[in-house]
Amino acid sequence: MTVTTMTFQHVNAFDALMAQAGAAVGNALRSVANLFATDAATEPRTAQELLDWADQYEDTQPSYAADLRAAAQRHIDRNR
Numbered sequence: 001m002t003v004t005t006m007t008f009q010h011v012n013a014f015d016a017l018m019a020q021a022g023a024a025v026g027n028a029l030r031s032v033a034n035l036f037a038t039d040a041a042t043e044p045r046t047a048q049e050l051l052d053w054a055d056q057y058e059d060t061q062p063s064y065a066a067d068l069r070a071a072a073q074r075h076i077d078r079n080r
């Protein structure tokens with residue numbers, strides 16, 4: 001890579017081969033990871049869903065769970 005062009009240049013055939021091998025390994029790992037991908041959690045849309053999230057986080061992140069509960073309570077209070 002040069003400072004002027006900011007493009008990668010392979011000095012020899014081995015460098016080019018290693019770059020291609022690295023890209024192939026990266027693509028293979030990404031494919032394997034996609035096989036085991038879990039369903040992405042959706043954002044909570046209701047106060048009850050937010051409270052459910054708070055319950056899930058209580059053991060590992062109690063302060064975050066408290067923030068979620070406070071947000072849920074504010075929503076409940078505003079919509080009474």
